[in-house]
Amino acid sequence: MRALCYNGRNDLRVERVPDPEIVNPQDIILRVIMSSVCGSDLHLLNGYVPTMQEGDIIGHEFIGEVVEIGPEVKKLRRGDRVVVGSILGCGECSYCQSQSWSLCDNSNPNAYMVKPLYGYSPAGIFGYSHAFGGYAGSHAEYIRVPFADRGCFLIPEGVKDESAVFCSDAFPTGFMGADMADIRPGDTVAVWGCGAVGQMAMRSAYLLGAERVIAMDRHKHLLEQAKNNSNAEVLSIDEIDIQEALKEMTGGRGPDRCIDAVGMEAVSSSPQYYYDKAKQWVRLENDRPIVLREAIKACRKGGTISIIGVYGGFVDSIPMGAAMNKALTFRMGQMHAQKYIPRLLDYVANGQVDTSDLLTYKMPLEEGQRGYNYFNSKSNNTTRVVFTP
Amino acid sequence: MARTANLAQAGVLDIAPVDPIPSGSSKINVGKNERWLSVGAGLLIANIGIRRGGIGGVLLTAVGTSLALRGASGYCPINEALGRDTSDDKTETNVLEISKSVTINKPREEVYQFWRKLENLPKFMRHLEDVKQMDDRRSHWVARLDSENPAAKALPKVEWDADIVEEEENSRLVWRSVPGATIDNSGEVRFVDAPGNRGTEVHATIKYRPPQGIVGEAVLKLLNPAFKQMVKEDIRRFKWLMETGAITTNEGPSGRKPETTNPALRQPMQNPAETPQNKTKPSITDESIVL
Numbered sequence A: 001m002r003a004l005c006y007n008g009r010n011d012l013r014v015e016r017v018p019d020p021e022i023v024n025p026q027d028i029i030l031r032v033i034m035s036s037v038c039g040s041d042l043h044l045l046n047g048y049v050p051t052m053q054e055g056d057i058i059g060h061e062f063i064g065e066v067v068e069i070g071p072e073v074k075k076l077r078r079g080d081r082v083v084v085g086s087i088l089g090c091g092e093c094s095y096c097q098s099q100s101w102s103l104c105d106n107s108n109p110n111a112y113m114v115k116p117l118y119g120y121s122p123a124g125i126f127g128y129s130h131a132f133g134g135y136a137g138s139h140a141e142y143i144r145v146p147f148a149d150r151g152c153f154l155i156p157e158g159v160k161d162e163s164a165v166f167c168s169d170a171f172p173t174g175f176m177g178a179d180m181a182d183i184r185p186g187d188t189v190a191v192w193g194c195g196a197v198g199q200m201a202m203r204s205a206y207l208l209g210a211e212r213v214i215a216m217d218r219h220k221h222l223l224e225q226a227k228n229n230s231n232a233e234v235l236s237i238d239e240i241d242i243q244e245a246l247k248e249m250t251g252g253r254g255p256d257r258c259i260d261a262v263g264m265e266a267v268s269s270s271p272q273y274y275y276d277k278a279k280q281w282v283r284l285e286n287d288r289p290i291v292l293r294e295a296i297k298a299c300r301k302g303g304t305i306s307i308i309g310v311y312g313g314f315v316d317s318i319p320m321g322a323a324m325n326k327a328l329t330f331r332m333g334q335m336h337a338q339k340y341i342p343r344l345l346d347y348v349a350n351g352q353v354d355t356s357d358l359l360t361y362k363m364p365l366e367e368g369q370r371g372y373n374y375f376n377s378k379s380n381n382t383t384r385v386v387f388t389p
Numbered sequence B: 001m002a003r004t005a006n007l008a009q010a011g012v013l014d015i016a017p018v019d020p021i022p023s024g025s026s027k028i029n030v031g032k033n034e035r036w037l038s039v040g041a042g043l044l045i046a047n048i049g050i051r052r053g054g055i056g057g058v059l060l061t062a063v064g065t066s067l068a069l070r071g072a073s074g075y076c077p078i079n080e081a082l083g084r085d086t087s088d089d090k091t092e093t094n095v096l097e098i099s100k101s102v103t104i105n106k107p108r109e110e111v112y113q114f115w116r117k118l119e120n121l122p123k124f125m126r127h128l129e130d131v132k133q134m135d136d137r138r139s140h141w142v143a144r145l146d147s148e149n150p151a152a153k154a155l156p157k158v159e160w161d162a163d164i165v166e167e168e169e170n171s172r173l174v175w176r177s178v179p180g181a182t183i184d185n186s187g188e189v190r191f192v193d194a195p196g197n198r199g200t201e202v203h204a205t206i207k208y209r210p211p212q213g214i215v216g217e218a219v220l221k222l223l224n225p226a227f228k229q230m231v232k233e234d235i236r237r238f239k240w241l242m243e244t245g246a247i248t249t250n251e252g253p254s255g256r257k258p259e260t261t262n263p264a265l266r267q268p269m270q271n272p273a274e275t276p277q278n279k280t281k282p283s284i285t286d287e288s289i290v291l
């Protein structure tokens, strides 16, 4: 089959690779219908996540048609159109059973690679480096999906592919960001990052009772989209003093809930940015926690910081004093796809939420490099590019 | 003072398995000059052995090592057979210990019964080819080296007998190799209810005696971290198998060679402060071992 393979930093090529096969009895093979880019892929392509190997198939946000079924798969049938959660969960360990799917004990065969750094290994993720499982990704004609009964969800009739694909990752991630923020009636929620994840966090914040959402980014088209489609008040980080603005917009209180939907590759024009960037360059710091620092400072006393933007390693100069003395609550994590997807498919099916506007370009795999260039630079008004293998 | 990870010895774990009975290769009967002969070969085979894991693998790799090291380690079965002893030093070698525990989200009886049926062990101990229960006490173990490796192919299969010396149904198993095994080994596995319905804690400790002699003991001590890694991997596979019914695998297509054949890749993520730019020499520790 054809697949989009990593060949080094920002070097993607379509290659011929062997077709996947059923290996474990709970596997299925899926014919990929759509497979989206995600901000997390940029961390791989920009070289911030170690343990990538030339030839790795990337991609983890996808929908497809079931074409082959392992002997122990019970819920799925050939021909089913399903959305698959990006993160694998076995469904049997204590974490999966308490709905903390991204902490699955059993889905990362390379757990030992992350343990020295993290102490314990989180779940495996499709197409997301060897440390996170070494699984083949979804930018391919076919993909093997382990623990299929747990990770695959039937797409309701009437839900378009263009909407369903984002129920794999962007929507559950954004929703979890809002869920973890513990939103109460009357709350103002500040969201850093207007990518697909950030915007789904904004739409979810309203679903969960937020009064107001304030969104931040530097790209005009994303701010526009956040304003028009996600009902947010928007701030352009390059033009406005974020701390002042957030304070003044909230009657001097500060936002109640702050969601970091940017993560380790945050940018800004502050000296701190160049400091972090330089340290990252010599690999003394992996991550640039610009948004995290900003959120801690901006958040009201006793508020919540919810982190869904991905961090991989170490960060410097976290204002712990502010966090401690303001009694902030921190919540964070990779998303628990299997916990949220059924509920989110309902929202989409009954028209409460639309996700299809996140799709800016549909491209064949062959245009993978171009698609990622658009997405990386957010040029050509790109929110997300989706491949149709 | 150096900090120890030998938790059973340090009394941290409430577990104190019997020591292996010194026999065979952990006694010395070869003089110094002869010992140096097979050093190179020994290291080569040790390397092959540690590529793959297994509690069986620990023993196996130890065995593989000792086979080649026999001359070098100070014990020669021919000398033994002839009743000849060219050495002066009769002390036994130190016992090496590896402990690993895991929590399995299944009832204790189920976990214990699966393990107690020793025939099941090769399902998750990668290096074991076969275990046969001869009677209630005694079992026969067969292990193999990486079969694709030409050097490994030349080696005989490794076999030994072990006895279960203590058994408490659904809670404890203690075994010990029968004197004459290539590597004397012993171990204990405990099965304990985890608090608050969290399933079953499995605590495994294995001990083995390196073959004695300058080379034998040094090499096995060097390899001990790798053995530990193997035990950890085996125990993790045991959990996968018990909880999900299968061994988790990332087997699948790639534009290149599979992961297992790229040793450069098979290493843990590192603290950025310890990445190659900042750290010149890799040290052999628990965590930097490449499987």
Ligand SMILES: NC(=O)c1ccc[n+]([C@@H]2O[C@H](COP(=O)([O-])OP(=O)(O)OC[C@H]3O[C@@H](n4cnc5c(N)ncnc54)[C@H](O)[C@@H]3O)[C@@H](O)[C@H]2O)c1
Binding pocket: A038, A039, A040, A041, A042, A043, A169, A170, A173, A192, A193, A194, A195, A196, A197, A198, A216, A217, A218, A219, A222, A237, A261, A262, A263, A264, A265, A266, A267, A268, A290, A291, A307, A308, A309, A310, A333, A334, A335, A378, A383
């Ligand atoms: N937790 C999870 O399970 C999970 C799942 C998917 C994605 N993610 C992470 O979520 C983050 C966002 O993903 P995405 O797909 O929306 O990525 P994206 O690249 O589309 O969006 C990130 C946005 O953040 C903006 N940004 C950069 N610096 C900023 C700053 N200082 N202030 C405000 N905005 C800033 C960028 O301009 C960009 O538009 C990534 O870190 C990604 O890895 C996490």
Ligand SMILES: [Zn+2]
Binding pocket: A038, A039, A040, A041, A060, A061, A086, A169, A170
């Ligand atoms: Zn993602």
Ligand SMILES: [Zn+2]
Binding pocket: A089, A090, A091, A092, A093, A094, A095, A096, A097, A103, A104, A105, A106, A107
């Ligand atoms: Zn699990």
